[in-house]
Amino acid sequence: MGITLHLLLHSDRDPIPDVPAVYFVMPTEENIDRMCQDLRNQLYESYYLNFISAISRSKLEDIANAALAASAVTQVAKVFDQYLNFITLEDDMFVLCNQNKELVSYRAINRPDITDTEMETVMDTIVDSLFCFFVTLGAVPIIRCSRGTAAEMVAVKLDKKLRENLRDARNSLFTGDTLGAGQFSFQRPLLVLVDRNIDLATPLHHTWTYQALVHDVLDFHLNRVNLEESSGVENSPAGARPKRKNKKSYDLTPVDKFWQKHKGSPFPEVAESVQQELESYRAQEDEVKRLKSIMGLEGEDEGAISMLSDNTAKLTSAVSSLPELLEKKRLIDLHTNVATAVLEHIKARKLDVYFEYEEKIMSKTTLDKSLLDIISDPDAGTPEDKMRLFLIYYISAQQAPSEADLEQYKKALTDAGCNLNPLQYIKQWKAFAKMASAPASYGNTTTKPMGLLSRVMNTGSQFVMEGVKNLVLKQQNLPVTRILDNLMEMKSNPETDDYRYFDPKMLRGNDSSVPRNKNPFQEAIVFVVGGGNYIEYQNLVDYIKGKQGKHILYGCSELFNATQFIKQLSQLGQK
Template identity: 75%
Template sequence: MAASIREKQTAALKRMLNLNLEPSRSSAVEPVWKVLVYDRFGQDIISPILSVPELRDMGVTLHLLLHSDRDPIPDVPAVYFVMPSEENVQRICQDLRNQLYESYYLNFISAVSRQRLEDMASAALQAGTVPQISKVFDQYLNFITLEDDMFTLRHSQNREAISYYAINRGDVQDSEMEASMDAIVDSLFSVFVTLGTVPIIRSPRGNAAEMVAEKLDKKLRENIRDSRNSLFTSDSLQAGQFSFQRPLLVILDRNLDLATPLHHTWTYQALAHDVLDLQLNRVMVEEPGGEKSPQGARPKKKAKSYDLNFTDKFWQSHKGSPFPEVAEAVQRELEEYRSQEDEVKRLKSVMGLEGEDEGAISMLSDNTAKLTSAVSSLPELLEKKRLIDMHTNIASALLDHIKVRKLDVYFEMEEKMMSKQSLDKSLMDMFSDPEAGSPEDKMRLFIIYFICSAQTMSDAEIDQYAVALQAANCDLAPLHYIKRWKAFTKMTAAPSQYGGGGTKTISMFSRLMNTGSKFVMEGVKNLVVKKHNLPVTRVADALIDNKSYQDTEDYRYFDPKMLRVTDSSIPRNRNPVQEAIVFIVGSGNYIEYQNLVDYVKGKSGGSIKRITYGCSELSNATLFLKQLAKLGTELH
């Protein structure tokens, strides 16, 4: 199977840091020491996939923000990795005038315009630094990879311009909409340049997804036709990068499904995103601090950040698991570690390493071999301990939120709503219970109920719920928008839309119920999620397997390699799809990502080998609800 998007982007970044040469396989070759200068967006791209030690191995001694105060380092080359914006180019010109570095390798995240190249050329001429500009490259790396099979377009920089709010504002100007669509297309173009392949594109009609599909088709088509500058010819791509198996790109609009982004979730990664605000594979957890608090006061808490990345085997194995399974696995790892640690201690004491005479040690050759093995695995053991401590702290923080906010009850109720099952507890009981979560939790629950209810709710019914929500201190602004949205889309969430889901409760793992467990799970339900496809996965499944599915029958088909595509030229018997990219215009989330991962796992005998999930921005429910509230406020 072709390399993943993370592997491709990592290889491109390493090539760039190696001064745009292929990195040497030989460890004997000393890297060229250099300074890395990036803007915030460059930092967001690099930080989830290259750690500080990896940067050091590539010869990066310092990494600095472009707009920070930087001292001259005249005997070191500088690698720049920035967006080609006006202010960035002006700052580079200033660096050239100040002669900060020995030489300059200028790498632009997306293509730099001719005008800005000329600005830099004239600044270099005036400063007499033309010979110091070693290379200028368009890198086409205008996206952020978070997993082997997941990417987003923006994190901190210019995120608002391509958010769900920006695209769905009532007073959005045509020029603003064009700019938002162009920004998304520019990034998607970068994704396919990095993958080295031209996709076949499918999209629904009449929404932002269609606009993105049309513009991307045009941009790819123009680049393929430009034989001198095409980025998709086998010559211009590195050997082995070009694939004859073309991926299917499914571009969808967030408005397809507004329930899932607000859903209370139950799997590890999605919970960390929802509850602890996981960002760029890093999570902040509050821990009791070391400082002494005044008597009677609560202990002070300090925030600690943890990186959750692809080298962490526990994370890779369990990020998609239900929370009780994660707690069970952490407990198991902890017990295993303790037994290994006890063995090291025992051997040390048997061998008299606590200060016994040397004669006793010489007699224990068998134990010496054992100890050598134990000591050689010590770094591994310490790393294991670090990971166990980290996951214990993260899981404990999640468990606190689950208990305080009754997140297991919310999750179970929403799963039942989305799969049209009857509820054990009434919504009014949840809204009036001051112990049941925050006002935001209650609002999320009601919006999901409103979207997924098969019968249209009367205004009187909605008003009755609204009074109860207001009494629970809920902001009703998101509901104003959702009412307008549902009336506009006439989407009553027919049984085909959601469904097949739900949960079942099984007894808690005995390991977690014993008194020595790190996790006191009393009162928390051990819920098992029934496998089901969310709306995004259903659409992807229909398009991948060429199924007749009512919702995808009129989807548009684009093939940038064909001269002209008409409805009659769409091949009816298409080749089986091995790789697909599902891209959401608007807010994406880890719930849909995990659902697609589970879908691919369940198709082990089928043709599909990988689905990569992408979105213009990644939002947890808190952030998405804020966007809905802004839209709702603007309606009044």
């Protein structure tokens, strides 16, 4: 498009009267006012207005009136509704726009004092984004959702919005070119709307795969990780100011081949792969140096000359691959820094111990040590780690612990410095949830140590993994994945048999019967109302690998890590 300057709408901008301006904004009151001000001030030659979600007629009239008053009607060249009110983090993952995350957060949906009007606003915000998503996809989904939840409210509203748009044949966004270009043009996709409350243990779970660990323990937002690099220990005189830590940002994107290959791998495999890449890079670098030194050969004998011409070809090849080599070095440095930062957290907080213990709790496996011992161990993790572990135990337990046992746990948690507000909320949630009698089942899984670390453990390794368990995951389906599997494969299962069914293309909005022709779906979108996480995303990615020709997209109203989620639980527990 030849865009030469990128500016924020509400920044101070100087007039550039001979340049066209492209606006890409949400149609909020504040943004519309600022655009009208720009028209009045004659800032640009022409205006191309792109709205992230559909602009209302009244706001469009406000812009028209401002353009008329400023004699700038001819300068407004184009006005578009772009229907892009969502953020794509991966080819198969999206979240709602995050300008006002608090509006659609788990806390906002579940707070006891929420009014009907506020709840309507939350649901409308989620539905608007999902509508944008399906317009962009160019497909009208079949919708399934659980009953009596926020997910059902979203389903009813989305069905109505899609139905109204399809009925208006002249202005429908799902006809003609759009539908033909859609990724799902041959078969309609399934949209599974699930409520966060069906599984509160997974968002609290300590994880073991690279991407989920980065999100859990580091500052990772919109595919960018921010690290604080320690400047090393300095021999500074007593009383001197400590040296400030350098902050570095890295983008972890699809262009990063190492990230694409290993983001779903268990952490010890990642550490080993970084080490292998480093050794491979050093070998290539040494080869270039060796060839350079050979090029300085002395002597005129035939052998030397023939060797020179042979090595010239090799050096030319090596030089041409230099940009590739430099990029490889950049990625190795990046992942060495990121993986080292993750490893520091694993070792300092014994995250391998937490991960293994939680897996056993969630899969109802025999526990090898007492929960009280871990909570009481001053060297095992932060107060938040201990709280996460106990909440997972409490959520997953078939029967809640007795009052006497609970008091003992609460005392140990308090002694460890834990805030008990999250537990207060989970107790209320468990009392009200229908699931209380049948907690979410996490399948049978075991984590078994394997001999992957032998090479990583050697003295030349960048990663001293000593004392860290090498746990390798065994595939298990989390509740969200299991629900998707039932609905996508049209399996009969008590867990999903009463899920509501909506088809916005049907003339009558009657959801009482699921069609008799039970053909499995090839494409599905899972959307979690109340927030999602990389653990669920990775679980779905692993699940679909074994299903040839099938595709899944994962979406959520917000993407949070355990720290952010437990903060919301704490706020709910204060009420």
